[in-house]
Amino acid sequence: xxxxxxxxxxxxxxxxxxxxxxxxxxxxxxxxxxxxxxxxxxxxxxxxxxxxxxxxxxxxxxxxxxxxxxxxxxxxxxxxxxxxxxxxxxxxxxxxxxxxxxxxxxxxxxxxxxxxxxxxxxxxxxxxxxxxxxxxxxxxxxxxxxxxxxxxxxxxxxxxxxxxxxxxxxxxxxxxxxxxxxxxxxxxxxxxxxxxxxxxxxxxxxxxxxx
Numbered sequence: 001x002x003x004x005x006x007x008x009x010x011x012x013x014x015x016x017x018x019x020x021x022x023x024x025x026x027x028x029x030x031x032x033x034x035x036x037x038x039x040x041x042x043x044x045x046x047x048x049x050x051x052x053x054x055x056x057x058x059x060x061x062x063x064x065x066x067x068x069x070x071x072x073x074x075x076x077x078x079x080x081x082x083x084x085x086x087x088x089x090x091x092x093x094x095x096x097x098x099x100x101x102x103x104x105x106x107x108x109x110x111x112x113x114x115x116x117x118x119x120x121x122x123x124x125x126x127x128x129x130x131x132x133x134x135x136x137x138x139x140x141x142x143x144x145x146x147x148x149x150x151x152x153x154x155x156x157x158x159x160x161x162x163x164x165x166x167x168x169x170x171x172x173x174x175x176x177x178x179x180x181x182x183x184x185x186x187x188x189x190x191x192x193x194x195x196x197x198x199x200x201x202x203x204x205x206x207x208x209x210x211x
Contacts, residue, residue, distance in 0.1 A: 005159065008142045012160045015134070016167050021082060021124050021202055026168045028089065028195045029117045030175040038172025040114040041121035046165035048125025053157020056135035057150050077127050082203030085120070090196035121168075 022045040030038030112120070125131055139156050143149060 004142055004144050005155070008139075008156055009159055009163065011138070011142075012156075012163050013167070016160075016164050021128070021199065022121060022164070022168060023171060024195055024198055025085070025120055025124055026171050027175050028191070029112055029120065030172045031179065031191060033112050033114075033117060034179065035172055035176035036114050037112050037117040038175060039169050040117040042165055042168030042172055044118035044121025044123075045125045045168060046121075046161040047118075048122045048128075049131055049164050050157050050161035051126060052131040053135050053154060053160060056132055056139065057153040057157065076207055079203040079207035081123055081127050082199050083207075084203075085124075086196045086199030086201075086203060089192055089199065 022041075025045070026038045026041045029041045135153065135157065139153055142156065143152055
């Protein structure tokens with residue numbers, strides 16, 4: 001079992017460190033609201049991952065994967081949410097650019113509350129059915145013989161959520177140390193526009209890809 005958990009942990013770490021919507025949201029919210037907003041986003045994303053693990057453990061994710069209509073609905077909802085966040089980011093950036101003079105070290109867009117940042121991270125993960133497919137398709141390859149599938153899958157979910165929380169929190173802490181530079185008006189504007197473009201591109205790609 002120890003070898004199994006170590007092997008899964010290493011694999012989950014490799015998957016987690018690959019940049020994705022969760023990492024982008026952590027960075028964006030950290031720049032907007034500081035370290036705690038970034039950490040709240042990270043915890044929300046890890047909570048969503050744990051929820052998907054629980055769904056996979058009881059078979060809901062497998063049913064969703066086989067039910068084309070439901071899978072497509074969740075996928076399109078996730079795509080719409082990413083596009084919404086991108087448009088929201090772009091709109092906030094344009095409003096900031098059209099306002100009064102900006103002060104160095106101050107964000108050009110409103111800072112999200114920790115609760116809102118948590119919900120954004122949570123929804124970003126919950127509306128991504130690929131996370132559920134990960135547990136359905138990958139976890140069985142690590143399941144040891146003679147052990148409860150339910151308990152081991154839940155244990156894997158806790159490990160994956162802990163790794164995600166730790167990594168994304170480190171991203172938030174690192175970004176927080178660079179806030180003075182990241183919040184310079186020109187840098188902040190570039191980051192907001194880049195975040196908007198990437199989020200909308202990810203949403204469009206998710207919407208048009210085959211299920």
